Amino acid sequence: MAQKHDERLPVLVAALVQTMSEQLTDDGSRLCGLSAAAAAAVISIDKNPGVAIDALARTLRYSHSGTVRLVQRLVDQGLVLRAREAEDGRVAALTLTKRGASVVTAIHRRRREWLSTLLSDIPPKQLDALQAAISTVLTKLTVGRESADYICRFCDESICTPDRCPVELAV
Secondary structure, eight states: OOOOOOTTHHHHHHHHHHHHHHHHHHHHHHHHSOOHHHHHHHHHHHHSTTEEHHHHHHHHTOOHHHHHHHHHHHHHTTSEEEEEOSSOTTSEEEEEOHHHHHHHHHHHHHHHHHHHHHHTTSOHHHHHHHHHHHHHHHHHHOOSHHHHHHHTTTOOTTTSOTTTOHHHHHO
């Protein structure tokens, strides 16, 4: 038998997720002058140095041409380097500049600070239950490698390491 809960729960979760998403996106924009897609791109490149534009496009769920334009903006801003691979001059290997790496560090730090403040009044037992519930939902949302990369596109893998990440463990 399904566990009964307050019928408002789905509405409350939707409001929470939407508001948190908007706040985190706004923080990235204010902090670094980047759109959510650009922030996700630099974080993804940081996690996967040498990533090709095709792979980055799949992670971001962007078109190839949209990703090319996004990468060009990041190159123009001095955040990303685009090098041609030796075997196939058509494939660009993307890496961050020193400035790009600093932006990633700043984004992660700001998110941790904001979320820590947001969660600071919740008692430890409730935080444990919340973490377990979130892990269960993330596991259910993970349907393969591409969905895992998309779900974790903003993740700080220095804190949520692949060996402990519910998304990575679900793949």
